[in-house]
Amino acid sequence: MTGELNPRFSFETLVVGAGxxxxxxxxxxxxxxxxxxxxxxFIYGPTGxxxxxxxxxxxxxxxxxxxxxxVEYVTLxxxxxxxxxxxxxxxxxxxxxxxxxxxxxxxxxxxxxxHRREMQAELLRIVGQLQSAGKQIVLTSDCPxxxxxxxxxxxxxxxxxxxxxDIGAPDLETRIAILNRRSEEREATFAEGVLDAVANIEVPNxxxxxxxxxxxxxxxxxxEKPLTPWGAKELLEGEEQAAAPREAVQPESPPAPDxxxxxxSDVEHTVTEQVEAWRTHLxxxxxxxxxxxxxxxxxxxxxEEEAPVAxxxxxxxxxxxxxxxxxxxxxxxxxxxxxxxxxxxxxxxRVEEADELVQTTLEEVGPPPGPSAAWxxxxxxxxxxxxxxxxxxxxxxxxxxxxxxxxxxxGSTGVxxxxxxHAIGHELAxxxxxxxxxxxxxxxxxxxxEAIDGDKMDRxxxxxxxxxxxxLDDAHILAGKERTQEEVFHLFNDLFSSARQLVFAMLQPPKxxxxxxxxxKSRLQSGLVVSISGPDRDLRREIIEMRLAEQxxxxxxxxxxxxxxxxxxxxxxxxxxIQRVVSAAESQDARPSAAIARDVIEGVVPARQRTSTxxxxxxxxxxxxxxVRSHEKxxxxxxxxxxxxxxxLG
Numbered sequence: 001m002t003g004e005l006n007p008r009f010s011f012e013t014l015v016v017g018a019g020x021x022x023x024x025x026x027x028x029x030x031x032x033x034x035x036x037x038x039x040x041x042f043i044y045g046p047t048g049x050x051x052x053x054x055x056x057x058x059x060x061x062x063x064x065x066x067x068x069x070x071v072e073y074v075t076l077x078x079x080x081x082x083x084x085x086x087x088x089x090x091x092x093x094x095x096x097x098x099x100x101x102x103x104x105x106x107x108x109x110x111x112x113x114x115h116r117r118e119m120q121a122e123l124l125r126i127v128g129q130l131q132s133a134g135k136q137i138v139l140t141s142d143c144p145x146x147x148x149x150x151x152x153x154x155x156x157x158x159x160x161x162x163x164x165x166d167i168g169a170p171d172l173e174t175r176i177a178i179l180n181r182r183s184e185e186r187e188a189t190f191a192e193g194v195l196d197a198v199a200n201i202e203v204p205n206x207x208x209x210x211x212x213x214x215x216x217x218x219x220x221x222x223x224e225k226p227l228t229p230w231g232a233k234e235l236l237e238g239e240e241q242a243a244a245p246r247e248a249v250q251p252e253s254p255p256a257p258d259x260x261x262x263x264x265s266d267v268e269h270t271v272t273e274q275v276e277a278w279r280t281h282l283x284x285x286x287x288x289x290x291x292x293x294x295x296x297x298x299x300x301x302x303x304e305e306e307a308p309v310a311x312x313x314x315x316x317x318x319x320x321x322x323x324x325x326x327x328x329x330x331x332x333x334x335x336x337x338x339x340x341x342x343x344x345x346x347x348x349x350r351v352e353e354a355d356e357l358v359q360t361t362l363e364e365v366g367p368p369p370g371p372s373a374a375w376x377x378x379x380x381x382x383x384x385x386x387x388x389x390x391x392x393x394x395x396x397x398x399x400x401x402x403x404x405x406x407x408x409x410x411g412s413t414g415v416x417x418x419x420x421x422h423a424i425g426h427e428l429a430x431x432x433x434x435x436x437x438x439x440x441x442x443x444x445x446x447x448x449x450e451a452i453d454g455d456k457m458d459r460x461x462x463x464x465x466x467x468x469x470x471x472l473d474d475a476h477i478l479a480g481k482e483r484t485q486e487e488v489f490h491l492f493n494d495l496f497s498s499a500r501q502l503v504f505a506m507l508q509p510p511k512x513x514x515x516x517x518x519x520x521k522s523r524l525q526s527g528l529v530v531s532i533s534g535p536d537r538d539l540r541r542e543i544i545e546m547r548l549a550e551q552x553x554x555x556x557x558x559x560x561x562x563x564x565x566x567x568x569x570x571x572x573x574x575x576x577x578i579q580r581v582v583s584a585a586e587s588q589d590a591r592p593s594a595a596i597a598r599d600v601i602e603g604v605v606p607a608r609q610r611t612s613t614x615x616x617x618x619x620x621x622x623x624x625x626x627x628v629r630s631h632e633k634x635x636x637x638x639x640x641x642x643x644x645x646x647x648x649l650g
Contacts, residue, residue, distance in 0.1 A: 009056035017174025031061035034136035038163035045167030048205030051140040175199040193229035207526030214528035321348035368437035371425030383539030389530040401499035404528035411532035414570030417505040441477035479515030558594040
């Protein structure tokens with residue numbers, strides 16, 4: 001259940017400025033002297049300003065100074081999920097016992113406590129227990145405690161009894177320092193004044209500031225000349241204005257061994273000398289495990305032995321089997337709560353059987369949709385309009401999950417976003433043990449609705465949280481879908497924190513999509529946002545040559561020139577033109593040519609192609625049913641394939 005501390009989030013990598021100086025000072029204090037000052041420490045501020053970074057920095061510094069400290073980092077969402085799983089498995093006491101032994105507890109996103117009275121009561125108990133024991137608690141939230149709706153007054157009092165401090169947006173100097181630091185880390189160099197110019201662009205948080213830097217790095221990588229300060233500012237601001245309308249689920253870590261482990265060591269030393277002591281300790285072990293519902297037949301058989309036996313190793317193996325069962329049961333709770341109560345999860349002699357049941361159930365969940373075989377990099381034609389997007393995709397593939405994560409591809413319908421998204425998916429899927437989810441937002445929404453209706457949300461979450469990469473097409477469709485956005489938000493956090501690649505395709509930059517949650521906007525803008533424009537003449541020519549060569553072995557030069565000269569707003573429109581000409585040629589039993597293309601596209605249809613049903617008038621036809629209809633609005637018949645418009649989806 002407990003999240004890992006990201007080594008990149010330390011005090012050394014944190015840029016301190018006026019907006020976060022007080023919070024950083026307080027954080028250093030509690031990290032260096034846990035439980036002695038500012039307990040609890042409550043840090044709040046808008047999304048994307050570094051609260052999670054600061055929280056993890058506290059945990060890492062505390063461990064550096066005192067390696068024996070038990071430090072736990074957990075998001076509220078993870079805590080809620082683990083609590084429900086423990087309750088379902090009848091292991092609430094074990095979960096509480098684990099938190100009671102923590103020296104430094106770090107809780108992220110506590111604003112999600114809203115309307116969760118049961119979770120508030122549990123957190124109140126944990127905070128009270130740790131405070132009484134002199135242990136440190138640090139919490140973060142998007143808003144101050146007083147603004148968390150329906151927060152228990154007792155919990156509010158606990159928070160206010162410590163130190164409540166906010167993080168503000170970075171000032172200009174801090175933004176410049178952040179850009180300089182991150183550029184050095186990326187080994188990216190810019191002309192003097194470039195980063196100063198970028199820092200002057202107004203963004204609401206650090207995540208989006210780093211998103212600007214990502215775009216700058218990507219553009220400079222494909223630029224023939226170094227960017228100037230004016231050029232960088234113009235590039236980033238102009239781009240915004242011109243933008244178009246783990247691996248298989250692993251059982252959660254078992255609770256850490258308690259005093260019983262020390263007891264086992266003592267037993268091993270005395271067992272051969274004191275028969276009665278041996279029996280007493282064995283009986284205590286049997287009593288303990290039986291009280292927790294586990295079968296102790298294996299241990300009970302030892303009591304039949306008249307001579308003492310060295311039970312230390314036997315008891316340690318028994319404990320390992322129990323912990324393995326617990327891990328399997330927690331995994332099963334996520335998949336199927338009813339099956340998690342099967343007797344197999346309470347019998348240490350059936351460990352392998354329990355593992356097999358989890359694996360079988362996992363297979364029933366099924367893999368997520370993967371990338372389409374129709375769209376690969378081999379068939380993706382690069383050009384000026386998609387150069388930066390293509391370069392960004394290649395960069396993300398060089399270091400999946402770390403270089404450009406998330407990667408957001410923006411562009412109007414039909415320009416090739418979907419093709420590039422699936423091409424990236426194919427490359428990621430080639431890695432060993434890769435599980436790549438590549439689907440449209442509408443597919444995701446449909447699956448979610450089905451899971452809700454079938455009460456299978458646990459399986460739905462497992463289906464996607466086990467992936468090594470998540471690629472979502474038409475992400476703008478999420479706008480206004482609150483439940484879906486909530487699930488995608490938590491999925492994003494889970495995958496991002498474990499450095500798994502995220503790619504999104506959408507019509508507009510995230511911050512311009514009305515109805516999209518601010519938290520999602522912030523996270524999407526923090527990555528690399530690249531745009532794809534309509535194909536220029538050179539790109540149209542390459543697409544036409546490639547498609548005709550695939551179908552006919554070679555492309556007619558005159559036909560290529562003619563079609564490439566035709567205006568087309570999207571790749572889809574270019575493919576539509578090609579298909580119209582090919583269909584016309586097939587109807588004439590001829591090879592595609594420029595002459596046939598002119599006939600089709602310019603509307604000059606040879607008389608031999610017309611049928612007796614063709615009627616050429618001024619454009620208005622009399623309808624026996626509704627009066628008057630226009631050729632521009634109504635198609636009476638398509639007697640010839642030449643007059644059909646067939647487009648590929650993409």
